[in-house]
Amino acid sequence: MKTIGDQQLVKRINRSVLLRLLRNQSGLSRAQLAQESGLTKSTVSLLVRELIDEGWLSETDVPAAQGLGRPSTPLQIDSRSRGMIGVEVAVEALRVVGVSLTGQVLCALEEALGGTKPEDVCKQAARLVARTHAQLTQRGVQLAGVGVGLPGAFDEATGMLRFAPNLGWRNVDFVPLITQALAQAGLPPVAVHVQNEADTAALSEYEFSEGDAKDSLIFVTCGAGVGAGIVLNDRLFTGMQGMAGEIGHSILQIDGPLCSCGRKGCAETFFGARTLAKLPEPAQGGHYLGVVLQNLWTTFNPSMLVVGGPSCDTYPGIVQVAQDTLQAYATSAGMTAPTVRAARYGLLASAVGAAALVLHHDLRPMHARMSALAARPADAIEISSTSTIAA
Numbered sequence: 001m002k003t004i005g006d007q008q009l010v011k012r013i014n015r016s017v018l019l020r021l022l023r024n025q026s027g028l029s030r031a032q033l034a035q036e037s038g039l040t041k042s043t044v045s046l047l048v049r050e051l052i053d054e055g056w057l058s059e060t061d062v063p064a065a066q067g068l069g070r071p072s073t074p075l076q077i078d079s080r081s082r083g084m085i086g087v088e089v090a091v092e093a094l095r096v097v098g099v100s101l102t103g104q105v106l107c108a109l110e111e112a113l114g115g116t117k118p119e120d121v122c123k124q125a126a127r128l129v130a131r132t133h134a135q136l137t138q139r140g141v142q143l144a145g146v147g148v149g150l151p152g153a154f155d156e157a158t159g160m161l162r163f164a165p166n167l168g169w170r171n172v173d174f175v176p177l178i179t180q181a182l183a184q185a186g187l188p189p190v191a192v193h194v195q196n197e198a199d200t201a202a203l204s205e206y207e208f209s210e211g212d213a214k215d216s217l218i219f220v221t222c223g224a225g226v227g228a229g230i231v232l233n234d235r236l237f238t239g240m241q242g243m244a245g246e247i248g249h250s251i252l253q254i255d256g257p258l259c260s261c262g263r264k265g266c267a268e269t270f271f272g273a274r275t276l277a278k279l280p281e282p283a284q285g286g287h288y289l290g291v292v293l294q295n296l297w298t299t300f301n302p303s304m305l306v307v308g309g310p311s312c313d314t315y316p317g318i319v320q321v322a323q324d325t326l327q328a329y330a331t332s333a334g335m336t337a338p339t340v341r342a343a344r345y346g347l348l349a350s351a352v353g354a355a356a357l358v359l360h361h362d363l364r365p366m367h368a369r370m371s372a373l374a375a376r377p378a379d380a381i382e383i384s385s386t387s388t389i390a391a
Helices: 007-024 030-037 041-053 118-138 174-184 197-207 282-300 310-314 317-332 346-362 365-374
Strands: 057-059 075-077 082-089 093-100 105-112 142-150 153-155 160-164 169-173 191-196 217-222 226-232 305-308 340-342
Touching (some): 007 030, 007 041, 007 075, 030 041, 105 118, 142 174, 142 197, 142 346, 174 191, 191 197, 191 346, 197 226, 197 305, 217 310, 310 317, 310 346
Parallel strands (some): 082 142, 217 305, 305 340
Antiparallel strands (some): 082 093, 093 105, 153 160, 160 169
């Protein structure tokens, strides 16, 4: 089998290399970017000019001297000219945010979910997106794309929402619905990306973190449902049909309480929001959360565990109980427990992460291309590799 390689793909990859270098180290000059990337100075100059014109990069006001000759001009990610919109479809509400390329929340809207039919949810979300886009336009921010986080297993290869038991959704062809709704709401043609809400929450921490996540991170979101967003080796790990991270439906007790998914003994029945509301001391549900964190730690060995969601906002004590439970397991094994912390963006984590999903795809064009090829029939895939790609 061959892989399609063309000049546009090469260009996108080279642009992403420069953007990622500047995200890791702001203030690099064109000459330094050429040195770090292996690209020629002329190629870097051309790409940098395009990225500045499109609002991805900006030049700082203070030149940086580099030995003899003209002082170079430091570059940085532009935090004012370009942004993304993120949507979280939660069980109880819709949250929509406008976010800068550097993770600053520029505006935010929230409404109670008006209905649970997929068509109604898409129309309501599209109206909020249109309002958010208008606010961004007033600030002079150009829209790079829209991301959507859903409370269920989403199959990226087919665009299908496999199941969202707390909304009563199964096998919903979601991408055409949201794309059509956005167009009808007057949104200009932009990239639209969809993923599970826990996966998007993980990206809010991973894409906009301060470097503590390294190349792996797990975000556990606790609400009416319980899920985990998993980033491994700089990629979202979503599984065969988007089912990876559905930890709320991992079994904690054989023949335990009946879950909304039809199984018995799921984790969700022990520390989902409905269960916590019935407990005399809701924070005690954190013991079960701590068990799940222990299992995630020993299974994936992430550099960071982040916990967030509505339940953590309502019952903040469950996070501390979960940390203590995890630490007890680590002490028993004579090991150092991974860092566990609360979500930086609070209840906006999934929405901000949905916006970050746009950036995540833009910065990994080869991964996006291979995902698209994987969704096509094998006999339709043609490959030619005639270009050298700088990395």
